[in-house]
Amino acid sequence: MGNRFICMAKKETKDNGSRSKRMGRSQRKLLAEEEFLHRQALSMALHQHQLSQRFDGSMSRRIGSTSSRRHALSDPISNGKQVPDILENIKIKKFLLIHGEGFGAWCWYKTISLLEEAGLFPTAFDLKGSGIDLTDTNSIATLVEYTKPLINYLEKLPEDEKVILVGHSTGGACISYALEHFPQKIAKAIFLCATMVTNGQRPFDIFADELGSAERLMQDSKFLIHGNGKEKPPTGFMFEKEQMKGLYFNQSPAKDVALAMVSMRPFPLGPIMEKLLLSPESYGSGRRFYIQTLDDHALSPDVQEKLVRENPPEGVFKIKGSDHCPFFSKPQSLHKILVEVAQIP
Numbered sequence: 001m002g003n004r005f006i007c008m009a010k011k012e013t014k015d016n017g018s019r020s021k022r023m024g025r026s027q028r029k030l031l032a033e034e035e036f037l038h039r040q041a042l043s044m045a046l047h048q049h050q051l052s053q054r055f056d057g058s059m060s061r062r063i064g065s066t067s068s069r070r071h072a073l074s075d076p077i078s079n080g081k082q083v084p085d086i087l088e089n090i091k092i093k094k095f096l097l098i099h100g101e102g103f104g105a106w107c108w109y110k111t112i113s114l115l116e117e118a119g120l121f122p123t124a125f126d127l128k129g130s131g132i133d134l135t136d137t138n139s140i141a142t143l144v145e146y147t148k149p150l151i152n153y154l155e156k157l158p159e160d161e162k163v164i165l166v167g168h169s170t171g172g173a174c175i176s177y178a179l180e181h182f183p184q185k186i187a188k189a190i191f192l193c194a195t196m197v198t199n200g201q202r203p204f205d206i207f208a209d210e211l212g213s214a215e216r217l218m219q220d221s222k223f224l225i226h227g228n229g230k231e232k233p234p235t236g237f238m239f240e241k242e243q244m245k246g247l248y249f250n251q252s253p254a255k256d257v258a259l260a261m262v263s264m265r266p267f268p269l270g271p272i273m274e275k276l277l278l279s280p281e282s283y284g285s286g287r288r289f290y291i292q293t294l295d296d297h298a299l300s301p302d303v304q305e306k307l308v309r310e311n312p313p314e315g316v317f318k319i320k321g322s323d324h325c326p327f328f329s330k331p332q333s334l335h336k337i338l339v340e341v342a343q344i345p
Contacts (some may be wrong), residue, residue, distance in 0.1 A: 012246075020097075069209070087119050088341045091163050092187040098150060100169025100194070101267040102238060104131025110331040111338070118339060124313070125149045127174065129268055138227025138235040138267035143276070147174045154182045162187040167322065169195050169299065170272055173203040178277050179286040189286055190341055192334070193293040193324055196307045199279070202259040203272040206307065207299065218329060224267055238266040247298040248324045256328035288313035289341050291326070298324035315341065 024226040031181045068233055087093070097108045105124035115122040128146050129137035138302055140146050157163065167175035172194025179189050223243075227235035239247065241261055278284070290313045292304045308316050317337045322330040 007122040032131060037184075055247045068282065079129065086339060086343065090120070090339075092164055092342065093120045094161070094163040095120060095122040095338065095342075096150065096165050096169040097122055098165065098171035098174050099124070099127065099130065100167075100171045100178050102130075102232060102244075102264040103168070103260075103270070104133075104263060105267070106131060106263050107325070108327055111327045111335060113137075114331060114335040115338065118335075120339075120342070123204075125153070127171075130265060133262075136227070137268045138225065139267045141235075141270035143173060143177055143271040143274050144256070146268060147177055150174055150178060151181070152283070153180060154185050157185050159184075161185070162204075164186070164188045164190065164338075166190045166192055166338065168192045170195050170203050170267070172196050173272065176276055176278060176283060177290075180283040182281045183286050186343075188341060189288050191288065191290045191307075191313070192326065193291065193296055193299050193304060195299075196290060196311050196313070197276050197278070198311050199277060199283075200275050202275050206251075206303065234269055236266040236268050238264070249328065250297050251295055251321060251323040251330075252325055252328040256325075260325075289317070291337055292316065292318045293322040293324060293326055294318055294320050295322055296324045315344070 017221075035125050097111060098103075098104065099107055106124045108122070109122040112122045112124060126133040126149065128148055129135045129140050133149070144151070154163075162185055165175040165178060165188070165215065167173075167189070169192075172191045174196055175186075175189045175191070175194075179186055197203055197204040223237045224234040224238050225236040225238065227231060242259075244264065245257060249260060252260075290304070292301060292308070293299075294301050296304070319326050319330050319333045319337070322333070326334040
């Protein structure tokens with residue numbers, strides 16, 4: 001009897017050891033893949049930075065391939081593989097990923113990779129004056145100018161095709177504008193901790209509770225850029241690096257923060273100071289969804305809750321432990337939500 005227990009214990013120890021080794025190999029493989037992605041993205045950002053120093057003119061870069069339910073997600077370890085039959089439930093497979101203030105197409109690199117692995121077709125744009133688009137941000141005064149790459153894409157989209165729009169932060173104003181002007185081409189609009197404005201509201205008004213009134217910002221802020229001279233109204237803004245880290249990246253991996261620090265650019269002020277005119281017939285007919293980030297220092301959960309309450313979308317999702325950049329801090333949770341919204345009939 002004693003020998004049998006000893007043998008069983010040895011077998012269990014051996015099995016546990018084998019299981020630990022398999023888990024160790026799996027974890028190492030996952031970390032190696034993530035390391036490769038980080039290196040790729042950082043290399044792209046550095047290349048973009050060099051391009052912006054070497055060339056003049058205008059360039060726009062596109063990367064990527066061709067019910068009031070509430071959910072809360074954490075971000076479990078996963079290899080990002082999706083069950084193949086999910087595609088049977090998804091009719092619209094094209095995603096347009098619209099970045100927020102200071103960001104560019106580069107910030108979506110994890111989301112693009114995960115969506116492509118799932119058999120979907122993500123596209124990310126550099127809006128005007130963002131990423132490697134070399135337009136001077138001081139010259140961009142309106143939302144129409146700022147969103148031109150998105151508008152151009154939607155104008156050329158065949159009449160029988162639709163897309164799913166995802167807008168991050170102030171990118172919410174861009175997808176609201178698109179919903180108003182191209183409602184027939186947008187199957188669903190997903191606001192990712194974004195400025196989901198109401199008719200006649202400015203995107204900046206959403207941040208008013210966080211940053212203070214527009215008037216005070218104009219007078220006191222050291223982050224403003226006066227591209228036309230100090231005596232003229234400000235043309236853009238950009239936070240200092242340390243402030244940016246605390247506001248946007250309080251839960252993001254250090255490598256992604258490093259990527260952002262070499263890639264972020266000043267943001268034109270005009271587009272977020274412009275009132276959006278949104279009609280019930282166009283914007284109001286669109287299917288909107290909102291993703292809340294619950295550890296967000298740039299757009300607090302309270303403010304996001306207020307947006308949802310005042311301008312109710314069809315569905316609301318929540319990501320636990322996410323800062324203002326869930327594509328960095330909680331990419332798996334974000335991906336699962338995007339796929340779930342795509343599956344909604």
